[in-house]
Amino acid sequence: MLALAGIALVAIGNLTIFNAQEPEAPAATMSQEKSGPTTQPIAFSHSHHVSDIGIDCQFCHAYARRGPVAGIPSVQRCAGCHQNVLSDQPEILKVLEYWENEEPIPWIRVHDLPDYVRFSHKTHVRSGVACENCHGNVATMDAAIQVESLSMGWCLSCHKDRGATRDCLACHY
Amino acid sequence: MTQPVVELLGVFPCCASAASAVRSIRNEQLGELVVYSPTPDHGLDTALDAPVSSVRLFVLIGGLLGCATGFAFPIYTVLEWPLITGGKALISIPPFVVIAFELTILLGALGGMAGFLWLSKLPRITGESAPDKRFTNDMTGITVTCSPEQIESVRTCFERTGASEIRELP
Amino acid sequence: MTLAKINDDILNTLRPPSATYYAAVLLAVSALSLGLAAFLHQARTGLGVAGYEHPILWGIYITDFVFWVGIAHSGTLISAVLFLFRARWRTAVARASEAMTVFAVATAGLFPIIHIGRPWFFYWLIPYPNERELWVNFRSPLIWDVFAITTYLTVSAMFLYLGLMPDIAAARDKITDWRRPIYRLLSFGWLGSNKQWRHYTALYGFFAALATPLVISVHSVVSWDFAMSILPGWHSTIFAPYFVAGAIFSGLAMVITLLVPMRRLFKLEPYITVHHFENLAKLMLATSLIVGYAYLTEFFIAWYSGSPFEQGTFFDRMFGQYWGYSWMMFTCNVILPLLLFWKTVRTSLKALFVMSIFVNIGMWLERYVIIVTSLSHDFDPANWGGIYQPTWVEAAITVGSFGMFFTLFLLFIKNFPAVSITEMKEAVGHSPKTETSEIV
């Protein structure tokens, strides 16, 4: 018993020393999940753009069908509309200021996967996974928040339901 | 209505005399016996005519459970997410035998331990301790729970068989 | 010899200790701290601080692991196997051996964790349900190890504890200092009632019966870590019996190493006699002969196989870069123990003590030689030639493991009866005139 306790002690020691992360729980993901919506540099409303105006996701996240990364809209794309639309609103003025200064908008990342996971939007979009399956009903959100856990078990459940591959090498290489 | 009972303790310096006390008390059906001894003693067991411990049943159940788990669990896991390693069959029995063997031993032992504790009513963290500290040292003790009328017979019996000390327990 | 005298004598060992004892504990704890510090350094910096040299990817840590598992074995042999064979002489040394078993397995169990590249993920080797839906690979001998070592640790700890329970109760009823509540707790409220004794005896027998195949399986499994691979020098069918014999051999040596000073320190001469040591020595001689035979068989098979890989490895083992280790191992494990054929040697505690140290070293070297030489000279000559040079980190962690073992052992023998009171009493119980030294 003493010995078992010894092992346990060392194990706990390890855990506390290294604050070991289980891969299903990347620190960044967890913290944001708990802290709710993050403060973005511009009070952008997804619900307004999607529900009120009816813009398609891929109009702004233009690469989702074509590449691994969905892409955050370029400042040009924001400014393209807003130079004429609502160009006197304070938040829009911020956007236009970035555009004038030719600076990118430093958005805060909401959905993040660990670096050892290879995820391709293209593959998922083309096989019919809807955006909201992973990103939640963004149409009702202002700033995007993470709805799903994005953990491996969560990925797997969907992969199993859809009969998609469970080969480790599909996502980890 | 419960009958009033008294408890009488006899302290014996040696197991053999305690055994004969046990025998006579049992013969005379004087009451319920508990024997405390510093060591296990075969003579006492015989005198008490104790049944074989059912710990073995626990060991058997634990062992069988372990063996079954040892095969079923690996087989379940390889079928649940089939991954080929080294070109081996998914259900490769020889390696699973090792698991099954170890689990047989482990669960058998754990089962035995659980059975032992259960049957011996251990651990008893609170509650009464043995009536006399010497029973873990060198003395053998017998407590007899009997009706107040029988107490004298018990005392006589203790005295006859060589108890070094006889007292009534509160 | 009376029961009370046995009780007093043995419980007297739990009295406040001498300065020598404190010094010994201090030494052991310092060694343990050193090892712990070295491990932390290694875990933070990277395993590269150890002396691994491609392709020698296993080294001191696995050597230590096998060594400590081996040490554990004689404890079970003495407590369980000899119990089944009704060898009465085991009574005196069984408790110390059992304790040694548990602490050695616990020490051994840490080495796989120390050894792996990401020790913070060691629990991935345990098949627990997780959201990744991943299990372990039951075909891997390392998983067998996990099961074998866990089982061994659990069973031997329970075995030790079961035997201790009445003794702790005796201590509870005798010791009056601050430890009393602890004994009270640890005694589980043991009464010594006839019913308890009945179940106790039954379970003790079952434990002995379960531990006997277990002890054989554990070191067989450990040997399969090697034998299941395809590496020349490892891939061998005789490994299981060879390792079991070696383990018992090394364990017996460790028992002697521990008992000689303990007997002196705790004045247990009436209980642990020269006769006991002679019996241990006889067993040691027997296992040494088995080990020696295994060595020769290995070489014979390598030669007879006609496989250039096997032949190359074994030739390299004796005459290659590591020849010194191999010859030293051979001397310590096979040549020196031949002296045990002489009764004078068997009955001289000094000689036995010295020899036990040599055997400990020799058996440690045996594992080192098997692991390192086989890895250094495998299939592809393009990899050959590197010399594994352990670093201070590996040395410190090895020293630390001894520190851990001795710390645990020292704390144990000062706080728990190092000789089984119950069994001693049982042995003399029927005839108070029996002297404990006659329990042989």
Added chain:
Amino acid sequence: MTDYSNSAGPKRQELGSARSEVTQLETPLTEVIERRTFLKVIGSAGPAAAITACSPVPPEKIIPFVTPPQDVIPGIATWYATVCGECSAGCGTLVRTREGRAVKIEGNPEHPVNRGGLCIRGQSSLQGLYNPDRIPGPQRRRQTDAATGLSVVESTTWDEAQPVLIDRLRELSDGGNGNRIALITPPHTGALASLISSWTTALGAEWIRYEPFAYEAIREGSRRVFGRQELPHYNFAQAELVVSFGADFLETFQSPAEFARDHAGQRRVRNGSKGRFIQIEPRLSLTGASADAWYGVTPETEGLVAAAMIQVIISEQRAQGVADDLAVRIAELVADAAPEQVANQTGISTERIRELARAFSDPSLGAGRTLAVGGGVGVSGSKATATQMAVALLNYVAGNIGATVDFSEASSIKSSRYADMLELVEKMRSGEIDVAIIQDVNPMFNMPGAAEFETALARVPFVVSLSSQSDETTAQADLLLPTHSALEAWGDSNPRPGVYGLQQPVMQPVFDTHHMGDLLIEVAQALGGPITSELPRRGGFYRFLRDEWERAQPAGSLPSTTSAADAETVIDFEDYWADALRRGGVVFPVDPVEVKIQPQLFDTNLMVELASPIRQQDFTLITYPSLHFFDGRGANRPWLQEIPEPLLKTTWGTGLEMTSSTASNLNATEGQLVTVRSDHGQVDASVIINEDLVDGVVAIAIGQGHTNFGRYATGRGVNPSLLLDPSPEPLSGGIRWTGTKVTLTPRQLIRPIPRLQRTFDQEDRGLAQAVSLTALAAGEVHPEEPHFSLSPEHDHPIHRWGMSIDLDACNGCNACVAACYAENNVPVIGADQMRRGRTMSWLRLERFNEPNPGSSGPDVRFLPMLCQHCDHAPCETVCPVYATYHTEEGLNAQIYNRCVGTRYCSNNCPYKVRRFNWFLPEFEAPLQLQLNPDVTGRSDGVMEKCTFCVQRIQDGKETARDEGRSVRDGDVSPACAQSCPSQAIVFGDMNDPSSRVARLENDARAYHALSVFNTRPAVTYLKKVTQDG
């Protein structure tokens, strides 16, 4: 920042797209989208990553484009065709870029020079681009103490630094002292060369095109024999027998990637026969290791062997296409070179010389089917030109001129002679030079030390460096104006007539550097004068280059690339230019050239020129250009330092090579320091035992021994230039790299060079197998017996990836190893870790020796060893956590983030190809920009290994899916297979019976390494084919 820095940068063209619109990346590199993909490689959850997690995690930013560039999809690679700038060979390359940074460089399969392969040096140019020791921006030396001459080098800006140069030049040119300006550059070709030429002419400055290996002797030899001072083009593909006199044409000689491919093709077994190759040299070179026979020859007597061969050919009347009278005169020239007369001096027996001569002039082959090449170490001594003359004559008498030796495609590279450089050094020393402008050459390091370039340079009042790398020479500069590396700059290359490669920038400059052409144009415009009319007013060098190309555009068509049907169509220059950009250049046909023997030749007393020097007691030193470092320019590249040299397996250093008998005579052992003294200098070098040297010879590789060349090169190995005779070879004016006499004194210090392989004996274990040509022709091959397995066979339903490696084609050039490092983010661990053998390389090149009766050296076999992706992989079974397993596509997967690091898999791998991360890998900034975002970085404590480039497999499958078809053979090519100049590695789907790899698996030469273990590897080796006798 002045505007012209970007003026040359913006235009680039994606391969495979004929679009001509301008693609412009306006945002700086660091702000390009998806910074996370940069970070992707920084490792999974190891302690270092986790420790930071103790503190609150700062929110990760996600940075969008300001303006999205067209044609760029984040996460998808963009390829650019350009030209390799590492040496003068002018190989075409394709550079893969991700999010605006170059991550991989590969050979351009359409380029006529290298046709897909790329050598290790070319691949490492990425580490030149991202080298942490590049000069980050303009710097200026400021004197801090006039009395002592102490000075410091300070950073400055281009706006401040450039006028300093202009003022200084104006001062000189206004005073009519333009001849006091010297410009030292590599031998540029194309537009930059013509710009420099106009520039120096306008100023009256001297221009030295410094190249340490300028092949002066070949040019001079050709001039003396044929009247053409040129480097002919060697056509290895046509030669049935190649006799090389020391030419290391598979390593550094002229155009190794091209030669390797041609040579491998010529040596392939066809109809039961294959080309033969004999190498004659005093030290077995990597090239010689591929030869059927290597004849060790006394240094500087190769020419005598060639002369003896001529003598035999003429006297046995086997000369082909030689007029009788000419034959008589040639015979007179070599009258004293009968084999009997030279055998003793050269160390090659009479019989061998005769056999060689007969084989070389074998009438059954027909004229012009053999080839003699001279070059490399053997012919760079005092007999260099005479030897080349003999070699040229040998080719002549065998009828090879115009066939395998082609002057119509002679090199267009115009390098200066070493003697010219020495003249300049003399001028500098005597104070005739006021301004020295040096670009991307390092004469301080690689000129013979005794030539005292350093002291001469110190006499030059104003030294300007335009180099991009900080080295010994730039350390002497007063003004540093760093220029772009080849990957950041526009340019072109014209290695030989008809081949024009176009070099385009593949990314924004990493540092604050300028284009050399822009700089020269700016300076010229500032100075004014007639030259300005030749220069574009704006657009900088980019405009100049386009103008040059527009001028050179042939009328009519896209030459050689268009079908005859539209050959008459007039092509607009924009289309021509776009096409050239897309393809990486243009190719024109060239007219044949007739070559005649010069009558003056017969005035030479060839035998006197060839006469062997008297042997002394001392040792003869051979220095040779290193496969990895060339003249030393590669030494600051971590890959080149780390990857073991293929012959000796040394890493992170060079030493003094000697045979073990020489070493024991000296009482020296491997690794012991030995003081090497010549008449011109002395160095201390560690002993490296190399058995393949002739008696009395010691050797040192060129390229190491830097004193100031960044963190990776400084203080490693030994620089043999310090020992060399500074006087040029009299006839040609080249450096005498070989033949220096040295004495050796062992010191009592051991400084071993890490060596990754200690024995070359495979102890009959059949790892690298061979079959003789006759046995192969007779069908006497011994196929492996099928092994029985207790386990059920498992399926590979769709693909089963496999690889085939032809040991007969492999010449050990290490290109595959470098490609693997680049593609898979393999970390570099440094000398101390290499000493423990902890290399992280997923692919290692093993060298084994077998007896070779017909040769003075061993039969060297190279065995590229990588994960065999066994069907029955022993590593998989023992992994406790399923971190490695077998996929349905036949891959042995390694899941890094599951690995706990038990290392059991490596123990159980018979091939020992798994690598363990002992520490968290480090990539010193900005080298981390090279990391491939498609491959996960590995943390410490995990195992890694070859994945068959699974990311490229995924990519190939995805492309096929996008195009709605199945994967075709050739769609997927791992980095190693792609890079192989000799095409030894073939990859494909073994389930497809028509794939190359499936056919090769059933080849008569096919075998599996260590097949006795029934691991069923997916890698099939093809046995080396040895010549008989």
